[in-house]
Amino acid sequence: MDALRHGSVMAHGKDIDVTxxxxxxxxxxxxxxxxxxxGDKSQxxxxxxxxxxxxxxxxxxxxxxxxxxxxxxxxxxxxxxxxGFAPDEEASAERQARQHQLISTVMRSLEQEVHAxxxxxxxxxxxxxxxxxxxxxx
Amino acid sequence: xxxxxxDQAPAWxxxxxxxxxxKHSHDDVARFNYIATMNKYLSQTLGEGxxxxxxxxxxxxxxxxxxxxxxxxxxxxxxxNGDPFHAVWSAAKRNTMEQRQxxxxxxxxxxxxxxxxxxxELISEKGNLELDSTTELPSYIASVDHHCMPGSYHTELIExxxxxxxxxxxxxxATTGGGMGPLSDGAGRAVVKWLKNNHPDFRxxxxxxxxxxxxxxxxxxxxxxxxxxVIGVDVGAPVLRYGAxxxxxxxxxxxxxxxxxxxxxxRYDDESFDFIYTSMFLHETSNRAMGSVMTEVxxxxxxxxxxxxLEQPSYSEDMPLYEQFIRDWDAHNNxxxxxxxxxxxxxxxxxxxxxxxxxxxxxxxIAVAKPDTLNEDEPPLEDHGRAAAWLGYGAWKGY
Numbered sequence: 001m002d003a004l005r006h007g008s009v010m011a012h013g014k015d016i017d018v019t020x021x022x023x024x025x026x027x028x029x030x031x032x033x034x035x036x037x038x039g040d041k042s043q044x045x046x047x048x049x050x051x052x053x054x055x056x057x058x059x060x061x062x063x064x065x066x067x068x069x070x071x072x073x074x075x076x077x078x079x080x081x082x083x084g085f086a087p088d089e090e091a092s093a094e095r096q097a098r099q100h101q102l103i104s105t106v107m108r109s110l111e112q113e114v115h116a117x118x119x120x121x122x123x124x125x126x127x128x129x130x131x132x133x134x135x136x137x138x
Numbered sequence: 139x140x141x142x143x144x145d146q147a148p149a150w151x152x153x154x155x156x157x158x159x160x161k162h163s164h165d166d167v168a169r170f171n172y173i174a175t176m177n178k179y180l181s182q183t184l185g186e187g188x189x190x191x192x193x194x195x196x197x198x199x200x201x202x203x204x205x206x207x208x209x210x211x212x213x214x215x216x217x218x219n220g221d222p223f224h225a226v227w228s229a230a231k232r233n234t235m236e237q238r239q240x241x242x243x244x245x246x247x248x249x250x251x252x253x254x255x256x257x258x259e260l261i262s263e264k265g266n267l268e269l270d271s272t273t274e275l276p277s278y279i280a281s282v283d284h285h286c287m288p289g290s291y292h293t294e295l296i297e298x299x300x301x302x303x304x305x306x307x308x309x310x311x312a313t314t315g316g317g318m319g320p321l322s323d324g325a326g327r328a329v330v331k332w333l334k335n336n337h338p339d340f341r342x343x344x345x346x347x348x349x350x351x352x353x354x355x356x357x358x359x360x361x362x363x364x365x366x367x368v369i370g371v372d373v374g375a376p377v378l379r380y381g382a383x384x385x386x387x388x389x390x391x392x393x394x395x396x397x398x399x400x401x402x403x404x405r406y407d408d409e410s411f412d413f414i415y416t417s418m419f420l421h422e423t424s425n426r427a428m429g430s431v432m433t434e435v436x437x438x439x440x441x442x443x444x445x446x447x448l449e450q451p452s453y454s455e456d457m458p459l460y461e462q463f464i465r466d467w468d469a470h471n472n473x474x475x476x477x478x479x480x481x482x483x484x485x486x487x488x489x490x491x492x493x494x495x496x497x498x499x500x501x502x503x504i505a506v507a508k509p510d511t512l513n514e515d516e517p518p519l520e521d522h523g524r525a526a527a528w529l530g531y532g533a534w535k536g537y
Binding site: 038051055 | 164165168169171172173175176219225226228229230232233234236237239240243244247248250281282283286287288289290295301470471473475
């Protein structure tokens, strides 16, 4: 096998530790200028989050549909079984990890902006405008 | 809104999972089903909104302000970018591209190590891979990740990495709405179908594809000419490794994946190939590179040999400006910077300027051959630069 090309990997500003997992690499941005379609950066983020939520809602509905069809075919599960369900520690840890992954999927564009800001020199960096409760939309 | 099943994007479980295809879960499939449906929704259901916005308000306003209609697709783009419908449609389309990448990366990243190991086993069995780590990455590949694919075709995470190939392969069925078939190899099958229908006596013994990535277009050609020696070159090592492993698992034995830049193929002798082709490759290069590639093609082709280059049609004077504008969307919004320049060029002229005689040149429509269907000749649905139908710009050397 040929040698690992650190150059191309480092172009994305990542330190690759080959012994670790690659979950941090999932949310990489594509190299190249991203166009701004909407009024400002915050609207771009909101659009990204909304569409990611739409995607994940579609996925959840498809999974529920699978479950309902299988249950309908093979077995009956009492509603009380679902309401009374208490996960053991292992299941609970799995569910929390999935919660994190879901959030990371929906918040992709913000993660990417944080990463991009880290790469920018201070004088050209554009800090995110955080909306305060008293801010009024013009 | 309800729809006929014929109007639906094909579900992702129709993908053919060969031996190096990444493992995936129920929810991964559901995510790609969402992406394919969303892509189809944006183009088929909402797409006409762009044309309406242009006709009803953007064009009239522009004409009133400037006392004339727009004279170029660039002028239309600049006017349309200020339209709220087009802006939100574009933002949604761009996000769908980005989400498609995130989904396949979320599938592939947890199995980077396993995929590399499996590929290594498949490749060492066949010996169908030649890597050259001295191959330099051309600037048009290094400077931008084409079609928003993070890390492009070349980024390597570990030794023996195939993740770039796996990422590309996993998502392409959703990006193309299944239009290229279960193995996403429709362009290769289209080339074979065109050759069999139009040149049934053509029997190439040495075949070269430049910019072959994971071999989507290479394998159908190799299968159609089982006695031929078939070589695919590309600059990206991870896609070549994945392609070699994919070919091995699909039992295609007469192909070799070689790491090389199509602009300089000195490893091959003059007049050493009967058939040299590219598929949706030229628009990811540059003006200079395209000339160098064609010079090499002209040198490498045997007398009587064929060269063929599949691209979406050039923007001719006959194509309405609005159509040019909407076909140009990817150039400006999906990291395809050379797309707009390429489509202003007649590729026949590039062949003519780099070693071919004008009497040798031709242009032929080449459409995808659908697998397992009797409707092979039914034209694919037009999608303004995305349909599985191309023009083949080509030349027969010495004719």
